Amino acid sequence: MTDTVIISGVTDLDLEQTLDCGQSFRWVRQQDGSFSGVAFGKSVNVSLDGTDLIIKNAVEADKRLWSDYFDLELDYGKIRGDISKIHPVLGEAAKYAPGIRILRQEPYEALCTFIISQNNNIKRIKGIVQRLCESFGEPLPDGQFAFPGADTMARLTPEDLAPLRAGFRARYLCDAAKKVESGEVDLGLCRTLGYDEARAELMKITGVGVKVADCTLLFGLHRVEAFPVDVWMKRAMEKLFPGMTAEDFGSYAGIAQQYIFHYSRMHPELFA
């Protein structure tokens, strides 16, 4: 029996800024402005009415689950104020999209989607992820599909993944699944390890370098000190924050990074 769950008193959240800013690839904006997506093998529709977060097709028992997913316990208003003192341009970027939150996605899903993301664009990443779920994920009652587990994917070969058209990334996905399933790579351990050790744990996977590891730690394990640097961030750092490094952005560098990433993507003319 599913129903509508309402989480009230939600601030500092904008669904478009959070769900369509390149941290998750499974949310689709609907005509009415709501977003439909799947997480934890549950297909829901979310919308915001003032400070009410409305989650359709959810059960009341999962209220905490979704609250955690949207990271509603963390005071982003305060964090924004604090990190804005670091650099005026960072303050402007934070003010530009104050509704960004760092989702607490499932670690294995974040790992796989950011393996897929390498040397790729967001539109095609979404397509590959969708085909991965449709091909190998558990079908859900409403026609959607769960993200396949490492146990399922560990039994697949790169040839099995050919229909995804993931290119050279197919064998990386297989290696990730195999090492997670066998326990050779322990994703849970990455929550508590020192940052460099957590990064090294993930980089045992072929196809996981510094950037994919950082994204997995930030978006899948909520290591908000992570500071992934992709081509956009590289440009932004050179033009907007010359001489600064990840350490200069403090213990919430990952949140700062997401403000900067989004701001840069929305202002490509800055880097023409």
Next chain:
DNA sequence: ACCCAGGAAATTC
């Protein structure tokens, strides 16, 4: 035809 995309592995110098 050429270039780029939320990079990393393989190769070359």
Next chain:
DNA sequence: GAATTTCATGGG
């Protein structure tokens, strides 16, 4: 060891 090339695929 550091710099360059290659790796699939699709869109501009």
